[in-house]
Amino acid sequence: MKTAHVSNCANPQCEKKFKRLGEGKLFVRPANKKDSPNMPRALWLCSECAVQFDLRYDRTLEEYHLVRRCSAA
Numbered sequence: 318m319k320t321a322h323v324s325n326c327a328n329p330q331c332e333k334k335f336k337r338l339g340e341g342k343l344f345v346r347p348a349n350k351k352d353s354p355n356m357p358r359a360l361w362l363c364s365e366c367a368v369q370f371d372l373r374y375d376r377t378l379e380e381y382h383l384v385r386r387c388s389a390a
């Protein structure tokens with residue numbers, strides 16, 4: 318099974334490359350009508366970013382947003 322087109326951490330400030338499943342957090346968004354064939358369906362946060370950030374799916378905009386986790390102190 319191919320894991321969509323995940324290649325980098327979803328945090329633009331982070332340059333970690335996706336290596337394998339089981340590291341960090343993987344998010345797969347539902348398909349929508351705006352989809353183009355090249356549009357990645359999956360987003361990945363590396364384990365370091367997953368501690369600090371979360372990805373929230375915005376149903377209106379139909380995209381994920383990077384949000385800072387408030388629990389991390």
Ligand SMILES: [Zn+2]
Nearest residue numbers: 326331363366
């Ligand atoms: Zn990262």
